[in-house]
Amino acid sequence: MERSLRGTVAIAGVGETAYYKRGQAPDAEFKLALMAVLAACEDAGISPKQVDGFASFSNDRSDPSRLAAALGIHDLRFANMQWGGGGGGGSGALANAAAAVATGMAECVVVFRALAQGQFGRFGQGPVRNVISGDGAHTVPYGLMSPAQSFAMKVKRFMHEHGVEQSALRALSLASYHHAQNNPRAVMCGRPLTEEKYDDSRWIVEPFHLFDCCLENDGAAAMIVVPAERAKDFMHTPTYLLGAVSGSHYRAGASVHNAPDYATSTFKTCAPRLYDMAKVGPGDVNVLQCYENFTGGVLMSIVEHGFCEPDECNEFLVKENLIAPDGRLPTNTSGGNLAECYMHGLGLNIEAVRQIRGESSNQVQDVDISMVVSGPMVTPVSSCIFGTEATL
Amino acid sequence: MSSNGDGYLNPGLPKPAPAPDGLDAPFWEGVANDKLMLQRCNACGRWQWGPEWICHRCHSDDVGFAEVPPVGRIYSFERVWHPVHPALEDQGPYIVVLVEFPEHDQARIVGNLLGDPHQDVVIGDEVHAVFEHHPDEEPAFTLVQWKVA
Numbered sequence: 403m404e405r406s407l408r409g410t411v412a413i414a415g416v417g418e419t420a421y422y423k424r425g426q427a428p429d430a431e432f433k434l435a436l437m438a439v440l441a442a443c444e445d446a447g448i449s450p451k452q453v454d455g456f457a458s459f460s461n462d463r464s465d466p467s468r469l470a471a472a473l474g475i476h477d478l479r480f481a482n483m484q485w486g487g488g489g490g491g492g493s494g495a496l497a498n499a500a501a502a503v504a505t506g507m508a509e510c511v512v513v514f515r516a517l518a519q520g521q522f523g524r525f526g527q528g529p530v531r532n533v534i535s536g537d538g539a540h541t542v543p544y545g546l547m548s549p550a551q552s553f554a555m556k557v558k559r560f561m562h563e564h565g566v567e568q569s570a571l572r573a574l575s576l577a578s579y580h581h582a583q584n585n586p587r588a589v590m591c592g593r594p595l596t597e598e599k600y601d602d603s604r605w606i607v608e609p610f611h612l613f614d615c616c617l618e619n620d621g622a623a624a625m626i627v628v629p630a631e632r633a634k635d636f637m638h639t640p641t642y643l644l645g646a647v648s649g650s651h652y653r654a655g656a657s658v659h660n661a662p663d664y665a666t667s668t669f670k671t672c673a674p675r676l677y678d679m680a681k682v683g684p685g686d687v688n689v690l691q692c693y694e695n696f697t698g699g700v701l702m703s704i705v706e707h708g709f710c711e712p713d714e715c716n717e718f719l720v721k722e723n724l725i726a727p728d729g730r731l732p733t734n735t736s737g738g739n740l741a742e743c744y745m746h747g748l749g750l751n752i753e754a755v756r757q758i759r760g761e762s763s764n765q766v767q768d769v770d771i772s773m774v775v776s777g778p779m780v781t782p783v784s785s786c787i788f789g790t791e792a793t794l
Numbered sequence: 795m796s797s798n799g800d801g802y803l804n805p806g807l808p809k810p811a812p813a814p815d816g817l818d819a820p821f822w823e824g825v826a827n828d829k830l831m832l833q834r835c836n837a838c839g840r841w842q843w844g845p846e847w848i849c850h851r852c853h854s855d856d857v858g859f860a861e862v863p864p865v866g867r868i869y870s871f872e873r874v875w876h877p878v879h880p881a882l883e884d885q886g887p888y889i890v891v892l893v894e895f896p897e898h899d900q901a902r903i904v905g906n907l908l909g910d911p912h913q914d915v916v917i918g919d920e921v922h923a924v925f926e927h928h929p930d931e932e933p934a935f936t937l938v939q940w941k942v943a
Contacts, residue, residue, distance in 0.1 A: 526878060527878050527879070528807075528878040528879035529808055529879075530808075530879065530880065531808050532808065532809060533808060533809050533810075533811045533933065534808035534809070534810060534811070535810070535811045535812060535813045535814060536813045536818075537844060538808070539810035539811060539812075539813070539818070540810070540818075540844065540903065540904060541904045542807065542808050542810075543803075543807050543808060543809065543810045543935070543937055544803070544890055544904050544905055544906050544937065545803050545807065545874055545879075545882060545885075545888055545890060545906070546872075546874075546890045546904055547878060547879065548878040550876075550878075551872065551874055551878070551890070554872040555870045555871070555872050555890070555892055556870070558870050558871060558872055558917075559869065559870035559892075559917070562870070562917045604875065604876070605873070605875040605876070605887075606875060606876040607872050607873065607874045607875060607876065608872055608873040608874075608875070609872075653850065656843075656844060656850075657844030657845075658843060658844040658902065658903060658904060659892050659902055659904060660842075660843050660844055660901065660902050662900065664869070664870070665870075
């Protein structure tokens with residue numbers, strides 16, 4: 403028997419809270435998590451008491467046992483955390499939930515992420531303390547301490563190796579902001595971006611302008627994973643998981659920026675496994691949601707998932723190619739982490755499901771294959787592919 | 795080369811200290827004495843950085859430290875503009891370089907590139923270490939900075 407997640411599970415429901423600017427959620431983080439779970443259950447048309455598992459990532463603080471208690475769940479069967487920081491675990495948590503459901507460990511697993519940065523700390527700040535030891539001792543005292551600073555170093559090297567111009571990064575930002583203007587959930591809806599506004603924006607750290615960097619938001623998102631044979635029991639067009647993988651390449655986690663293959667989104671070994679499992683290739687993908695921590699990570703992810711060659715970035719990454727409905731590779735059709743919301747990327751997985759259902763505010767026509775790339779440049783990273791019934 | 799007193803960056807960032815488990819202690823002892831000490835496996839002779847308890851190639855736990863000549867090449871760099879720490883509020887732009895040692899199994903370390911923060915930086919340029927000592931800090935520490943050759 404072939405061991406694969408392909409076609410074994412479906413997404414029964416998706417749910418989100420309203421998305422807020424960081425620190426401005428009116429509710430506690432744990433309540434946001436509960437509200438997203440309830441919304442996903444309502445979307446699926448199931449009782450929250452039918453949920454029997456939780457999977458999350460990035461050390462989410464909303465403990466599954468407490469969620470199960472708060473929801474009155476009778477039989478908690480699966481409580482899972484994908485290791486690794488950042489959004490690299492978004493599709494990985496989905497893969498873990500799918501594995502549990504596919505193997506009969508659980509029947510109805512919620513994948514979720516909740517963030518309230520007013521209640522807790524911000525991501526984009528350096529550590530404020532007197533002394534630092536360990537890996538950070540070799541970077542922080544030199545002013546290399548934030549995610550933007552850690553990843554700019556990789557992107558600079560990639561741009562150097564392949565002659566990538568700033569316009570390629572700009573196109574990714576323009577596409578996200580373009581899509582957000584049609585998405586009423588998007589934090590940046592009503593705040594369009596132009597080339598001039600991008601070019602005039604301040605540097606955060608070269609090669610990232612302000613608009614190359616993700617938002618930081620409060621909110622929560624959830625999706626419900628069930629066995630594929632139940633996919634038609636719910637209210638929406640069935641969305642099947644065709645593949646989901648996570649991982650990283652040789653010594654990706656070597657400290658002090660010592661990964662031998664350094665200028666990478668970390669997907670060189672994952673992407674071939676994803677396509678093998680899903681039995682599709684990059685040419686089959688109708689629409690892409692690609693995690694923007696920073697545009698440079700999107701760029702390298704697009705290359706490493708085979709959508710263009712490294713030396714073609716300047717030609718391929720132009721706004722017309724990246725926007726719905728008619729671009730060659732409509733990308734981040736909700737506005738993504740740059741312009742919809744930074745829910746550690748789980749909003750991208752939900753948008754990918756919307757594209758399968760035909761419910762996106764920037765709908766691509768006739769979507770059969772909808773792909774998500776989660777958290778480039780960290781380790782482990784993850785990605786997944788959804789498909790319609792026709793793709794099974 | 796060695797310098798005392800003012801650092802490249804404004805004071806107030808977290809000060810580096812050896813890891814409590816001792817893993818990188820020889821590195822910090824080395825830089826305090828103007829020596830750049832990285833890990834070299836005593837079994838297979840290969841270099842590795844950051845520090846690990848075993849050699850990632852041959853898995854020997856007989857991993858020592860040996861001196862690397864204070865000359866490297868710029869592997870990548872970035873010019874930072876947005877301060878993410880209160881100590882850097884009035885800093886203005888600064889340059890962080892990732893310096894590679896091609897003759898030492900491509901080990902890399904992070905430092906700042908001394909000189910004009912607006913200077914053009916060329917990936918591949920040879921750079922020489924400057925040991926930036928902070929003897930009056932508590933705890934005292936040394937940073938390894940770089941100058942274009």
